Amino acid sequence: MEENLPGRCTFMFNVHQVPDQIMLELPYLEVCAEMFERKFKNRVLLRLDIPHKKYINVSITELTDSLIGKDLKKVWREGLSLYFQFRNHAVLEMCLSASAELFVVALDQEDKAGLMDFYFSGGQILSVKDIQHLCKFRLNPIHTAVPDVLSKDITVEYLVDLFTNRSEEIKYVLTDQRLIRGIGDAYADEILWYAEISPFSIAGKIPLDRIKVLHKTIKYVLLDAIKEARKITSWKFIEAGADLLMIHNPDKKDSPTRWTIKMKVILGIKTYYTDEQHLYV
Numbered sequence: 541m542e543e544n545l546p547g548r549c550t551f552m553f554n555v556h557q558v559p560d561q562i563m564l565e566l567p568y569l570e571v572c573a574e575m576f577e578r579k580f581k582n583r584v585l586l587r588l589d590i591p592h593k594k595y596i597n598v599s600i601t602e603l604t605d606s607l608i609g610k611d612l613k614k615v616w617r618e619g620l621s622l623y624f625q626f627r628n629h630a631v632l633e634m635c636l637s638a639s640a641e642l643f644v645v646a647l648d649q650e651d652k653a654g655l656m657d658f659y660f661s662g663g664q665i666l667s668v669k670d671i672q673h674l675c676k677f678r679l680n681p682i683h684t685a686v687p688d689v690l691s692k693d694i695t696v697e698y699l700v701d702l703f704t705n706r707s708e709e710i711k712y713v714l715t716d717q718r719l720i721r722g723i724g725d726a727y728a729d730e731i732l733w734y735a736e737i738s739p740f741s742i743a744g745k746i747p748l749d750r751i752k753v754l755h756k757t758i759k760y761v762l763l764d765a766i767k768e769a770r771k772i773t774s775w776k777f778i779e780a781g782a783d784l785l786m787i788h789n790p791d792k793k794d795s796p797t798r799w800t801i802k803m804k805v806i807l808g809i810k811t812y813y814t815d816e817q818h819l820y821v
Contacts, residue, residue: 564620564636564638564640564642565620565724565726565727566617566620566689566690566722566723566724566727566762566765566766567727567762567765567766567768567769567784568769569617569620569621569622569636570617570766570769571766571769571770572617572622572642573615573616573617573622573623574615574770576615576622576624576666577612577614577615577616579644579664580612580615580660580664580666581612581613581614581615582611582612582613583611583612583660583661583662584609584610584611584612584660584661585607585608585609585610585611585612585626585658585659585660586608586609586659586660586661587608587657587658587659588603588604588607588608588656588657588658588659589653589656589657589659590603590655590656590657590677591653591655595655595656595673595675595676595677596676596677596678596679597676597677597678597679597681598679602679603632603677603679606626606628606630606679606680607626607630607632607679610626610627610628610630611626611627611661612624612625612626612627612660613625613626613627618688618721618722619686619688619689619717619721619722620635620636620717620721620722620724621633621634621635621636622634622636630679630680631679631680631681632677632678632679633677633678633679633681634656634668634675634677635675635676635677635678636668636670636675637670637672637674637675638674639670639671639672639674640668640669640670640674640675641654641668641669641670642666642667642668642669643665643666643667643669644664644665644666644667645664645665645667646663646664646665647659647663647664647665648663653667654667654668654669654670655668655669655670655673655675655677656668656675656677684721686717686718686719686720686721687720687721688721688722689720689721689722689723689758689759689762690722690759690762690763694720694755694758694759695755696751696752696755699751699754699755700748700751702719702720702743703743703744703746703751704744705744706742706743706744707742707743707744708742708743709739709740709741709742709743710732710737710738710739710740710741710742710743710746711725711728711729711732711739711740711811712743713743714728714731714732715728722762723758723762725788725809725810725811726785726788727761727762727765727788729787729788729811729812729813730761730765730785730786730787730788731754731757731758731761731762732754732813732817733786733787733795733812733813733814733817734757734760734761735750735753735754735757736750736753736816736817736818737750737754737817737818737820738813738817738818738819738820739811739813739817740811740813740819740821741818741819741820741821742820742821745820745821746820747820750818750820765784768784769784787801787812787813787814788810788812789801789812790803795814795816797814797816799814799815799816800814800815801813801814802814802815
């Protein structure tokens, strides 16, 4: 990737420059994980700065004792989190909020401190910033049985069981991380548009044939978005990220099928949809 470009940052994901703060949804987190692993694998964590214990699940001493002096072996995404595994098998989960910013800067370009700053050998810092202070960091998080949306556990049968007798709207069910991990608000809208299901449909009322379509659509939309995101350089993410979205995009007036894109706000959450999507109630 473009690691030696001039300027303050060698790498940056900044969700504030993208409408509706969709940058750190699943496709971009997947690419973040790939890029961070390539950049920092086998590098030693020399220093770890965190200003307050409220952001972590253990004491600052336990966190630093577990990670400092250890080299990074693996980075991956699960759900809407990034995971960093070190040689001693310690794992740090990075739970990123919609207001998060990720920076990789050279040591001599260090700016104001973030919520957590990782100083790796080689002279570069991975900095996590969040003006709303909503990010959380968990050392050795407890494994959850809730499946990741791209795992083999998300089958038609799983969705049928999940939806049966549910009175909640389908978008709420898809974005509930206690049921399926990894679908955010923006990509829920994209998935439901491609599946021709209204986001306001009652989950328990969706017929089996549409659930089968939805199952295929979920993986198609997310895997295609990951593929397209990989084509965009780290610098271009800032400008082009929202262009991957066909429906959940305030800059677009019409869907690819030329239906007017509508938007409704419920409890502060924006939902984008068109009238061509079937409503099941």
